[in-house]
Amino acid sequence: MGTAELSAISTLPIPEKTVQVPPRLRTASYWVLALVFAAVYLGSLFSPPLLDDADSSHAEAAREMYVSGDYVTLHINGVRYLEKAPLPYWLVAGSYQLFGVNEFATRLPMALSVMLLGILAIVWGTRAFGERAGIYAGLFVYTAAGVFLFTRILIPDVLLSLLVAASLYFWLSALEDRGPAWKWYAGYVCIALGVLTKGLIALVFPAGTAFFYLLITGEWRRWREFRLASGFLLFLVIAAPWHILAGLRNTGGQGGHGFFWFYFVNEHFLRFLGKRYPRDYNKLPWALYWSLHLVWLFPWSFYLPAAIRTAVETRKSRSTFQDRTRLMCYILAGFVLIFFAVSTNQEYYTLPAYFPVVMLLAQAISHYECRECDTGLREGWLRVSAGLIAAIGVAAGITLLTLLWQSRHLPFQPDIGSVLAKHDMASDTLSTSHILDLSYASFAALRLPAGLAAITLLIAPAVSFLLRLRRRHYAATWMLGLGMAVFLVAAHIALGRFGPYLSSKDLAEKISARQQPGDRVMIYGDQAFGSSLLVYLQRPIELVEGRTTSMWFGSTFPDAPHIYLSDSDLLQAWNSRGRIFLFVPPHLKSKVDAILPQRSVVAEVSGKYVYSNRP
Numbered sequence: 001m002g003t004a005e006l007s008a009i010s011t012l013p014i015p016e017k018t019v020q021v022p023p024r025l026r027t028a029s030y031w032v033l034a035l036v037f038a039a040v041y042l043g044s045l046f047s048p049p050l051l052d053d054a055d056s057s058h059a060e061a062a063r064e065m066y067v068s069g070d071y072v073t074l075h076i077n078g079v080r081y082l083e084k085a086p087l088p089y090w091l092v093a094g095s096y097q098l099f100g101v102n103e104f105a106t107r108l109p110m111a112l113s114v115m116l117l118g119i120l121a122i123v124w125g126t127r128a129f130g131e132r133a134g135i136y137a138g139l140f141v142y143t144a145a146g147v148f149l150f151t152r153i154l155i156p157d158v159l160l161s162l163l164v165a166a167s168l169y170f171w172l173s174a175l176e177d178r179g180p181a182w183k184w185y186a187g188y189v190c191i192a193l194g195v196l197t198k199g200l201i202a203l204v205f206p207a208g209t210a211f212f213y214l215l216i217t218g219e220w221r222r223w224r225e226f227r228l229a230s231g232f233l234l235f236l237v238i239a240a241p242w243h244i245l246a247g248l249r250n251t252g253g254q255g256g257h258g259f260f261w262f263y264f265v266n267e268h269f270l271r272f273l274g275k276r277y278p279r280d281y282n283k284l285p286w287a288l289y290w291s292l293h294l295v296w297l298f299p300w301s302f303y304l305p306a307a308i309r310t311a312v313e314t315r316k317s318r319s320t321f322q323d324r325t326r327l328m329c330y331i332l333a334g335f336v337l338i339f340f341a342v343s344t345n346q347e348y349y350t351l352p353a354y355f356p357v358v359m360l361l362a363q364a365i366s367h368y369e370c371r372e373c374d375t376g377l378r379e380g381w382l383r384v385s386a387g388l389i390a391a392i393g394v395a396a397g398i399t400l401l402t403l404l405w406q407s408r409h410l411p412f413q414p415d416i417g418s419v420l421a422k423h424d425m426a427s428d429t430l431s432t433s434h435i436l437d438l439s440y441a442s443f444a445a446l447r448l449p450a451g452l453a454a455i456t457l458l459i460a461p462a463v464s465f466l467l468r469l470r471r472r473h474y475a476a477t478w479m480l481g482l483g484m485a486v487f488l489v490a491a492h493i494a495l496g497r498f499g500p501y502l503s504s505k506d507l508a509e510k511i512s513a514r515q516q517p518g519d520r521v522m523i524y525g526d527q528a529f530g531s532s533l534l535v536y537l538q539r540p541i542e543l544v545e546g547r548t549t550s551m552w553f554g555s556t557f558p559d560a561p562h563i564y565l566s567d568s569d570l571l572q573a574w575n576s577r578g579r580i581f582l583f584v585p586p587h588l589k590s591k592v593d594a595i596l597p598q599r600s601v602v603a604e605v606s607g608k609y610v611y612s613n614r615p
Helices: 003-010 023-042 054-068 087-099 103-129 131-143 145-149 157-177 181-198 201-217 219-226 228-249 259-272 286-296 300-313 321-342 347-370 377-406 433-437 440-444 447-469 473-497 505-514 532-537 549-555 567-574 586-595
Strands: 520-524 542-544 580-584 600-605 608-612
Touching: 023 103, 023 131, 023 473, 054 087, 054 532, 087 103, 087 157, 087 181, 103 131, 103 157, 103 321, 103 347, 131 145, 131 347, 131 473, 145 286, 145 347, 145 473, 157 181, 157 201, 157 219, 157 321, 157 347, 181 201, 181 228, 201 219, 201 321, 219 228, 228 259, 286 300, 286 321, 286 347, 300 321, 300 347, 300 377, 321 347, 347 377, 347 473, 377 440, 377 447, 377 473, 440 447, 447 473, 505 532, 505 580, 505 600, 505 608, 520 532, 520 567, 542 567, 567 580, 567 586, 580 586, 586 608
Parallel strands: 520 542, 520 580
Antiparallel strands: 580 608, 600 608
């Protein structure tokens, strides 16, 4: 965030009756925001290694796009990968062109998406709710637990969140300013790019939100201003060409189906109904689905009571841009959350709802910091929330320190996977499920990040609470935000410790050091179990009993490479003269051991093995 951007933000119109940032702190606040983003997101671009499953699978799709020059049809391991829209892969492939194939280049586009999402929060929040709320909105985007967690893997949802929010901002601004055609067209461009990011959902969310907004406010009567015909044409010019080319180039799959059936029917409509084939997803229990959002928006989610009270106080007001922004945020958040409560879902699917919730939280907190009354009831909402966060911080900090103390005599183990409690990795549903595997010995490997997190949890929320009691609200909010930034840095360090367990890069390096021309590399089971081998070895890998889930449809095309083997094929190849390297995930080791009694162990990391048929 440079000087020009800071100057532009400072000239935005400020709503009346809002508390502003002290002039001596204004510029410093923006610079600290930039430092928070850099520490949390830019500092995490280089590590850990690309993780198995979605992270490295999507990176491999971008790598094969970059190598082949085919920017229409995605491939993974040479197999057509038709279930995803192309824009995230175009961005990563472009990053590879500039910086080479590495972790930094893979993660850079999504990190920049987070940066732009934060800037949008600042700009929109400042115009609607005042400078303090705008700064808070940016801070909350950069420090919300879920935004950080769900950008640790290469998935397009943060880019989708940016484009959906930007489209609605441009449209609402066009309604407010009554005239600038470019704002209408900018909204249509964002939707088209969103469709190229994650399919039709990028059209459903802004269109559904706009529909209910116009219906409630009565502004649908201004429909002639919406540039519907020319905007739709612009949308088609941007979004349609890839879909047409992909349809023409990908025909003749299973049952005669091609891209259009698989992408639109199977991946959109049947997935929504829970009938997608093959089934590769879970649906969170209803109570867990809703309650987890308190975690994903932590620590700011504990100020939801203030946001709810603000909603009640302003429920009938529609007269200002501030009121209309609130209404738009209510509708977008509710639409996304209810949509995925009905549909099949994954934890990160609701990421587009985080932006409007963060905006409402930022407005509510700045609202209560501004409107102090004699009874102190308004400040009381802030103090209660701050007290709850402080109590949770103290409890969590003491727990971490206790675990560190009890593991103080245990040696440091660089391969944390070797000291985790074992469970069936194939049954993981939650992104945080590995927390349940932690043992005393594993805390010996996590001393630095756990210690840093414990100290931060003990100090930052408590100091923020004390500052609330002293009515130093701006400092209190910043103290909590900076503490959360340090906590996320600690979380990143901890994720790096899990690198050997969550990635197969170390095993890829062992194979690379020993393989010779003509050697074969195989994965036993689903490709996702060791998909980072593809990125780091940069060669085709055969799959034994692995024609499943996301790679199934592409494997049915006549030109699919012959990489799918059965157990009998494996046994026959194992007894041939050629050398084979076989990756075996932990939960399938006993099965493979029974199939291959004669085997040589090339390497073992975190319970994952590489076998060979030659010493």
